[in-house]
Amino acid sequence: MTSVYAFPSTDQLSEALNQYVEKISAEAIKKHGRFTVAVSGGSLPKLLSANLKQNSRIDFNSWHIFFADERCVPLDHEDSNYLELKKQLLDPLAEQIQPGAVHTIKPELSPEEAAEEYMDQLMAVFAAGDAVKFPVFDLILLGMGPDGHTASLFPGHELLSENIEWVASISDSPKPPKDRITLTFPVLNHAHNVAFVTAGDGKQDMVQKIIEEPEHELPCQRVHPANGTVSWFIDNAAAGKLNPVRLTEFNI
Ligand SMILES: O=C1O[C@H](COP(=O)(O)O)[C@@H](O)[C@H](O)[C@H]1O
Numbered sequence: 483m484t485s486v487y488a489f490p491s492t493d494q495l496s497e498a499l500n501q502y503v504e505k506i507s508a509e510a511i512k513k514h515g516r517f518t519v520a521v522s523g524g525s526l527p528k529l530l531s532a533n534l535k536q537n538s539r540i541d542f543n544s545w546h547i548f549f550a551d552e553r554c555v556p557l558d559h560e561d562s563n564y565l566e567l568k569k570q571l572l573d574p575l576a577e578q579i580q581p582g583a584v585h586t587i588k589p590e591l592s593p594e595e596a597a598e599e600y601m602d603q604l605m606a607v608f609a610a611g612d613a614v615k616f617p618v619f620d621l622i623l624l625g626m627g628p629d630g631h632t633a634s635l636f637p638g639h640e641l642l643s644e645n646i647e648w649v650a651s652i653s654d655s656p657k658p659p660k661d662r663i664t665l666t667f668p669v670l671n672h673a674h675n676v677a678f679v680t681a682g683d684g685k686q687d688m689v690q691k692i693i694e695e696p697e698h699e700l701p702c703q704r705v706h707p708a709n710g711t712v713s714w715f716i717d718n719a720a721a722g723k724l725n726p727v728r729l730t731e732f733n734i
Pocket residue numbers: 522523524525526550551552553563624625626627628631632633634657680
């Protein structure tokens with residue numbers, strides 16, 4: 483099931499996203515005592531955090547945070563997805579999120595080694611010694627690049643057909659930096675919930691293509707969890723070329 487929610491401003495988008503995350507987090511914690519979330523980089527951390535960082539109804543102490551993708555740079559480098567989330571959300575919530583619950587890459591490793599090590603971190607949280615085919619996140623928060631990429635899964639790249647590994651490395655990313663790791667499609671497609679978050683008129687052509695022309699099989703279009711929901715949180719600028727019949731009223 484895919485829902486597309488469009489909002490007049492990015493402030494309204496952020497508030498709706500805050501309500502959505504609060505709901506999914508509460509349901510997950512009630513059901514299994516924790517909330518597992520993977521977060522992307524780019525423009526998403528700011529849109530996500532604007533209101534979330536002030537939400538006192540959320541039990542952030544029960545959160546386990548991974549990255550949907552990460553650039554292989556030091557954690558204090560301006561390209562680091564972790565650094566952006568730290569600035570926007572983790573620092574304001576430093577008293578509430580357990581430090582060990584934020585899963586960063588080991589930047590001193592090669593991309594291949596970093597992907598393997600990140601897989602070990604996922605195994606420790608999701609498998610804990612049991613045989614698990616793929617981790618099942620409560621929520622994966624994704625962005626959408628103007629070329630239709632999501633996480634570090636780029637159009638036409640060989641990683642689009644990865645169907646065994648949980649985490650893959652990429653050393654020829656068309657968008658700099660070239661060295662990255664990314665969750666793979668099987669992981670995205672095993673999540674309970676996936677939310678795409680994107681804004682601005684620079685995204686409107688691609689949003690229209692992705693929602694209305696599924697035949698392109700772009701990376702964002704390959705995200706369709708078998709037992710999960712897909713939601714799009716966009717602003718009216720990004721929705722500019724979308725047929726209004728595609729939109730769902732935000733009412734959670
Ligand atoms: O490089 C990346 O880009 C995408 C999209 O970023 P945006 O700035 O256009 O929102 C992002 O989702 C991904 O995590 C990041 O590594």
